[in-house]
Amino acid sequence: MTVSNRQAWQGQIWLGDDHGLLVGRPGHTDRHAHYAHQVLIGLDAPVWVEVDGQRLSGPLLLVESGQEHAILSQDDPCITVFAEPLAFSSAALLAACDQGAGDPQRLARLLRDWPRPPLDARLGKALARIRGVDEHALPAEELARAATLSISQLERLFSGSLGLSVRRLVLWQRLRQALQLALAGHRLTDAALAAGFADSAHFSRSVRSQFGIRAGAALRHLRLGTLA
Incomplete structure (x- = not known):
């Protein structure tokens, strides 16, 4: 199948x-x-996903963090x-989705109100700083200071708790941030720059690697809503 x-x-x-x-519609x-x-939860028919090279089908399918897949x-x-994953274990996420599978608004409320596991206070401080990231660089040194850790301690905390690096988070x-701005009506280039990407091409490459889609074509048919 060609991209077009x-x-x-x-x-x-x-x-x-x-x-x-x-x-x-996916x-x-x-x-x-x-x-x-x-x-993924099918509303009228089972969904089909390829996970780690294996084709799977069902009314509700889980793809865990870091698993290679295609819709x-x-x-x-x-x-x-x-x-x-810091907010939802795969088991907790499946439980919430089972309860709200046929009702998007109910599922949105369940996800919003689902109890989150407690975080290491140092990790919480680092995450709070990451959630406030803007167009400026966010060096590991700054995150380490926010969490009162050395850079090596910060990296070990992230890799042990999240299984990924500070840079990837x-x-x-x-x-x-860029996706939210683009969905709110900002031009792709403006959204990318406001979120700290070098340019729209850098943003598009990141979207392609993380989600397997072309940013411009995908965002054109999506509308941004507010969680109930």
């Missing part, structure tokens, strides 16, 4: 601090992997949930 023939993602997306929810993606857990379903509406947050 691929259906773009369509629907409405709600973004929370540590999760997001998209209701609509589009085809290339293989990719990202930090968030992902759950194969395109025609049938579904709910897609993204949730950061900062990139994930910049992607969230």
Whole structure:
């Protein structure tokens, strides 16, 4: 299938601090992997996903953080949930999705109110600084100072708790910010620069590697909503 023939993602997306929810028709993606857990819930038919090279189908499918996957379903509406592993274990996310599977608004409320596990206070301070990232650089030294740690201690804390580096989590947050700005109506270049990307090409490459889609084509058919 050529890129031009691929259906773009369509629907409405709600973004929370540590999760997001998209209701609509999924589009085809290339293989990719990202930090968030992902759950797909078929509304009218089973969903199809390729995970680690294996094709899977069902009414509700989980893709865990860091798993390489591609979305194969395109025609049938579904709910897609993204949730950061620090906020939701895969078991907790599946429990929430089971309870709210057929009702997007109820699922949005469940995800918003679901109890989060306690965080190491030092990690919490670093995450708070990352969530406030802007167009400026955010060196590891600054994060280490915020968490009152050395850089090596900070990296060990992140790799042990999250399984990823400080740099990759900062990139994930910049992607969230740029996507939110673009969905709110900002030009792609302006959204990318405001979130700290060098240019729109840098942002587009990051979207492609993290989500397996082309940013411009994908965002054109999505609407930004507010969590209930």
